[in-house]
Amino acid sequence: MTAPSSGTGSARIHRLAEVGLLVDLADLDAVLAVDAALRRAREDGDPRLAEVLDILPAARTLLLTVPAGADLDPVEEAVRRLDVDPSASAADEAPTVEIPVVYDGPDLADVARHTGLSEAEVVAAHTGTPWRAAFGGFAPGFFYLTGGDPRLEVPRRSEPRTAVPDGAVALAGEFSAVYPRRSPGGWQLLGHTDARMWDDARTPPALLAPGVLVRFVEGEAS
Structure with missing residues (x-):
């Protein structure tokens, strides 16, 4: 099993005014791995993700939405410091x-x-x-x-x-x-x-x- 990596590597993060972040990733496998890591971190109670309303994956991007006016700094920090396990998107416990x-x-x-x-x-x-x-x-x-x-x-x-x-x-x-x-x-x-x-x-x-x-x-x- 590949060890988790620290952060999201070469991902590019764009701010969408005051309502969210758009994360550009290399491919769909990377999207699924980062998506799984974010959902796991949010379920574990990471306070930096407390205001995230939704996480929306696409083919090569991931959108995190927040209420208008929310502080995006902690959200961006959480994404940049995310522990990404490349095998997480294929976890055996998936429904x-x-x-x-x-x-x-x-x-x-x-x-x-x-x-x-x-x-x-x-x-x-x-x-x-x-x-x-x-x-x-x-x-x-x-x-x-x-x-x-x-x-x-x-x-x-x-x-x-x-x-x-x-x-x-x-x-x-x-x-x-x-x-x-x-x-x-x-x-x-x-x-x-x-x-x-x-x-x-x-x-x-x-x-x-x-x-x-x-x-x-x-x-x-x-």
């Missing part, structure tokens, strides 16, 4: 969410063609490796999932659809995702799920959160 999928998507054959796999092998690859919720996307409940079988890396569709149904399970690039609502989209559609990715009546409303493991399970059409 796992199972999502049942009916693999009847209109792009399943195209994904098989792109990858050189059979359709059954695409399904086996998608369900055989756990994915990790890395960061949120364009709609509430939409999460970019990373860490799946590398054979499933496929391009977006050359012509996006004007409407993708809610619950569509999809691939694009190195990511998988579930559409939480009907919307335009250019991802390759593998199938669909009845799992509610966003529910205003649920606490919290999002089914997933950064760091959560996702395991897709093949189901049958009802």
Whole structure:
């Protein structure tokens, strides 16, 4: 196991007026490691992070928001002096969410063609490796999932659809995702799920959160 490093290394930290910090990092792995370290420090009661309202990871950046007028000096100090464990984002204790999928998507054959796999092998690859919720996307409940079988890396569709149904399970690039609502989209559609990715009546409303493991399970059409 790699020993934790002191601080965030070559990260660049930008102040967003009086409402937060934007941390520029090298790649998604670095984002996930710093995100895990910040959440752990906040849960442990680090007083420098007491006023942080939210921690929002993206592909290569991490946003920390605070109330307007809050003192950003201690927050920045906490980030700069953070003990970052590169393996923390893959911790065994991360919660796992199972999502049942009916693999009847209109792009399943195209994904098989792109990858050189059979359709059954695409399904086996998608369900055989756990994915990790890395960061949120364009709609509430939409999460970019990373860490799946590398054979499933496929391009977006050359012509996006004007409407993708809610619950569509999809691939694009190195990511998988579930559409939480009907919307335009250019991802390759593998199938669909009845799992509610966003529910205003649920606490919290999002089914997933950064760091959560996702395991897709093949189901049958009802």
